[in-house]
Amino acid sequence: xxxxxxxxxxxxxxxxxxxxxxxxxxxxxxxxxxxxxxxxxxxxxxxxxxxxxxxxxxxxxxxxxxxxxxxxxxxxxxxxxxxxxxxxxxxxxxxxxxxxxxxxxxxxxxxxxxxxxxxxxxxxxxxxxxxxxxxxxxxxxxxxxxxxxxxxxxxxxxxxxxxxxxxxxxxxxxxxxxxxxxxxxxxxxxxxxxxxxxxxxxxxxxxxxxxxxxxxxxxxxxxxxxxxxxxxxxxxxxxxxxxxxx
Amino acid sequence: xxxxxxxxxxxxxxxxxxxxxxxxxxxxxxxxxxxxxxxxxxxxxxxxxxxxxxxxxxxxxxxxxxxxxxxxxxxxxxxxxxxxxxxxxxxxx
Numbered sequence: 513x514x515x516x517x518x519x520x521x522x523x524x525x526x527x528x529x530x531x532x533x534x535x536x537x538x539x540x541x542x543x544x545x546x547x548x549x550x551x552x553x554x555x556x557x558x559x560x561x562x563x564x565x566x567x568x569x570x571x572x573x574x575x576x577x578x579x580x581x582x583x584x585x586x587x588x589x590x591x592x593x594x595x596x597x598x599x600x601x602x603x604x605x606x607x608x609x610x611x612x613x614x615x616x617x618x619x620x621x622x623x624x625x626x627x628x629x630x631x632x633x634x635x636x637x638x639x640x641x642x643x644x645x646x647x648x649x650x651x652x653x654x655x656x657x658x659x660x661x662x663x664x665x666x667x668x669x670x671x672x673x674x675x676x677x678x679x680x681x682x683x684x685x686x687x688x689x690x691x692x693x694x695x696x697x698x699x700x701x702x703x704x705x706x707x708x709x710x711x712x713x714x715x716x717x718x719x720x721x722x723x724x725x726x727x728x729x730x731x732x733x734x735x736x737x738x739x740x741x742x743x744x745x746x747x748x749x750x751x752x753x754x755x756x757x758x
Numbered sequence: 759x760x761x762x763x764x765x766x767x768x769x770x771x772x773x774x775x776x777x778x779x780x781x782x783x784x785x786x787x788x789x790x791x792x793x794x795x796x797x798x799x800x801x802x803x804x805x806x807x808x809x810x811x812x813x814x815x816x817x818x819x820x821x822x823x824x825x826x827x828x829x830x831x832x833x834x835x836x837x838x839x840x841x842x843x844x845x846x847x848x849x850x851x
Contacts, residue, residue, distance in 0.1 A: 536791060537791065537794070538807070539810060539811045540807030541794075541798060543805075544808065576842065579835060580835065580836055580839050582835075583831075583832040583833075583836050583839075584832065584836065585832075586829075586835075587829045587833055590825045590826075590828035590829040592789070593774075594779055595778055596778050598782045598788075599786075600788070601790040601791075629828075631813075634813060634815060634821075637809065638809070686790075689794075693797075693798065697801045707801055710797055710800075710801070714793045715790055715794070718790050721774050721778075724774060725771045725775060728767045728771050728774075729767075729771055731767055732764045732767050733836070740840060740843035740844060740846075740847060
């Protein structure tokens with residue numbers, strides 16, 4: 513069964529020799545005014561997210577599935593993956609939930625994941641929670657949702673659309689992080705732009721293979737859901753009788 | 759076909775994840791966030807982080823374990839979900 517294979521792959525992966533790091537902005541690394549700014553910027557999305565979740569979960573059938581999208585984000589954001597640039601970073605896992613339950617719902621999930629990592633793992637931080645929420649839990653899910661809608665409109669199958677959504681959600685999360693850092697730390701010569709280039713050079717290329725991995729893993733979980741959760745997907749208007757690639 | 763499709767996708771992911779380890783045997787795979795921290799001190803050497811995490815995992819092993827726990831908890835829930843749904847599928851109505 514495929515889910516057993518997934519479990520084995522993850523377990524093997526967890527014991528691979530590697531450094532464990534995340535890529536959120538670290539505690540204290542944003543000046544106070546930017547920390548405040550991004551906290552305020554994320555707040556409306558979180559509030560809207562909470563109302564949108566209670567709206568979606570009125571149907572009790574969907575509760576477990578919503579748990580799965582949270583669990584998926586939990587797993588993926590815990591993976592540290594080495595990349596071709598010789599540094600490592602990690603997936604976000606918010607694409608799946610954004611497509612299934614809407615982007616604002618994932619703002620809340622992403623926030624919870626980030627809070628968990630800030631408190632228990634000292635990754636990211638409370639002062640940078642707002643900025644990290646904005647990149648991973650606002651930009652990521654909203655881009656993923658938009659890309660999915662566009663891809664479906666263009667006539668692509670669920671699989672391809674999910675892949676593109678998750679990959680672009682991941683990439684734009686790190687673009688946002690780079691821009692947040694550049695805005696807070698403009699270079700002496702060249703200003704925000706020069707800083708943006710510098711931070712992008714750290715994140716962008718590292719993130720490309722990771723974005724592809726995230727896209728593929730999201731297809732895997734979506735395939736599993738199309739097999740076991742057709743009712744729920746139908747409720748969410750995502751199930752089509754002709755699943756591509758079958 | 760579906761059966762092997764996921765296995766094939768996972769194989770690609772594993773290749774993507776492990777290829778850098780073989781292609782760049784000497785690389786340290788430092789976290790991109792730490793590199794960003796270094797970049798900040800290059801751009802603005804005077805900047806001091808104004809808050810330190812008030813708790814940090816004691817060691818790298820501890821940290822790795824906590825991340826593993828996070829991943830395993832998530833996997834366990836997904837596994838539980840699939841078990842529940844599978845029973846539903848096998849026993850319709």
